[in-house]
Amino acid sequence: MRQFKLEVAALLAAWASAAACLDVPQSSQGTCPNNVNAKQLGNKLSNTAEIYFPGSAGFAAAIARWSALDPPVASIVVVPGTENDVVETVKFANQKCLPFLATNGAHGSITTLGKMTHGVEIYLTQLDCVEIASNGQTAKIGGGILAKNLTDVLWAQGKQAVTGTCECVGYLGPGLGGGHGWLQGHYGLVSDQYVSMNVVLADGTLTTIDENSDLWWAMRGAGHNFGIVTSVTSKIYDLVPNYAIETLIFSGDNVEAVYEIANDNWLTNGTMPVDLNNWSYWYFDPTSDPDKPVIAFYIIQEGVNIVDPVYTEPFYNIGPISSQAQSGTYLDLAAWTGISLADPPCQKTGEANPRFPIYLKSYNATAQRQVYDIFSSLVTNSSGPFGSALFMFEGYSQQGVKAFPDNATAFAYRSDNLLVAPLLTYKLDGPELDAYVAQVGNQIRQILYEGSGDSSLHAYVNYAYGDETPLVWYGSEEWRQDRLQTLKKKYDPNARFSYYAPVA
Structure with a gap:
């Protein structure tokens, strides 16, 4: 602990020195951490660019992330005003042997970001044309x-x-x-x-x-x-302005029934109509069920004011706890599904928000029951830290995705139909809790993987936890990995871009 405090003190002192460098004259020989001279950089940037140092409100806002688990650490933040400001900042960082990382919405929660322990954050928010x-x-x-x-x-x-x-x-x-x-x-x-x-x-x-x-x-x-x-x-x-949604809330007792119907109702087979999307969440809502997480199932249809009953009736036959039909526009979709600017997923609260994603082709009802029971034991524990946890099941129409060949891009999983991820939100409380979350999250993912019948694990890189491998993020085919490695050696031989799900 004493060594940790000394390291923090040294880091704070370095930050203070860096802040002072912003005001030194151009001719000054003042030394910043790693020879950073912010005045030198500032002279190369446009008059709309900004540089923030620790202790300023701008710096605090720029480094804030949705997930506080293993975040990157910045020594300074550069806010480019032009595309050329990015050029000058990268050149400057290279000259000073400083790591750099571009950021924007800061929702990537992957733990590999924590490998950046100092350097330049390039906050792109002004490039919004x-x-x-x-x-x-x-x-x-x-x-x-x-x-x-x-x-x-x-x-x-x-x-x-x-x-x-x-x-x-x-x-x-x-x-x-x-x-x-x-x-x-x-x-x-x-x-x-x-x-x-x-x-x-x-x-x-x-x-x-x-x-x-x-x-x-x-x-x-x-x-x-x-x-x-x-x-x-x-x-x-x-x-296409008009949309409709049907929101059905089910008891967790109906896990198998809900997802068996989802499989049988054209919602998971890759040929779901292009005007349809279906999502579901699991979360603890004691007003609906005081004992266990509920299943919120969303069926969204484009170009209508009421979702076609052919999609909803099989679910109503199960007997939902409650239901709600709404109509509106494309602009309403985020609020309907709890991901608008006003909703919890858009707040930066200082909590950890790790996800453990997996792609599936269809639901395995037995596996759904197994992971539901694990999830339920987490979120309904009155003394536990996971009351805000969420399990996400994203079912988009895939026809437009599958219209492109599998080898068209580095995205490897066009043949999959469902994006699934437990989101285990919790307040940071030391490495033991972090390790426990990683163990449980991977246990859940392993059950789903074993139930999928797939020969390799497929994970969405934008939701990645961080302990996956490049084969999981980018596809296990040898030709894919070879192509990525060849391009990496050509365009980034010194691995300057190495903090977000590195290819090697």
Whole structure:
């Protein structure tokens, strides 16, 4: 403990020294940690760029993350005002042998981020432009925009894009790992929409790439490993405004029945109609059931005011505790499913939020029961730390995703139909609790994996816990791993991009 306190004191002293460097004259020989001279960097940035140091409100806001488990540690934060500011910051970091990490929505909870123990955070929030092309078919989108902001800007022009579903998540981050969204049944993944992108490479070069670049394949699925995307040109579409949802709350006693019907009702077989999505959550709600977690099952349909009974009647036959039918627009989807800006998943509370994702082709009712019982024992323990935990089951229409060949991008799991992940929210309380959570989360995932019949574990890199391997994140086929390694050696031989689910 004494050594830990000494290390903290030394770190705080280094931060204080760094803060002082911001004000020294250009000619001063003042020394910052690792020879950081913020004045030297500031002189190369645009007049809209900002630099934050520890102790400032700007720094605290920039480094705040949704999950406080193994976060990256920054010595300074640079907020670029232009794409060239990213170039200059990466070059500066390279010159000073400083690690760097680009951030935006800060919802990636992967523990590999904790390997960054100092360095430069490049906070992209100012790069939030949206420029719709004159033909109305594409838009240039800044690398720092959030999903909600992009949706609102496009909505005002009668347009929409495939984005992630949660309003506070960045647009580009999910896309670099593939990117699931409400519209993927029509058009494919977020990354399938990209036409070109401006990328700052590991050496600080700003380049524009498209389908003619060998890097294009890797950026759409494993992009965190190869560059910082400062802007992207993406396909956009005419919007369909009206949506309907049916929310059914079931007792946990009905786990097998609910998911057997989901399998039999065209919801999990990869040919679910393109206008349909289904989600479900497990969570503890004592107002509905004081003894165990409930199942909240959502059926969402596009272009209607009432969900077609052909999809809902089999579930009503089970006998839900309660139900609610709502109609509205695309803008209502996040609030209906509890992931709007106002909802808990968009709050940065200082808690740990690890997930243990797995892709499935269909539900195994026996496995669902087993993991439900484990989850129930966690969240209904009155003295336990997991009262806010959530189990997520995301069932999107897959037809647009499967329309692309399996080898089209570095995203490897187009043949899977369901994205499943326990979210074990808890307050940090030392390494023993962290280890316990990792053990339970992986136990749950292993049960689902064994029940899937798959020969290899498939995990969504954007939800990854961090103890998975590149074969799990990016596909176990030898050709996939070889291609990623070859591109890594070419574009990032010194592994400057090595903190988010590294390919090696």
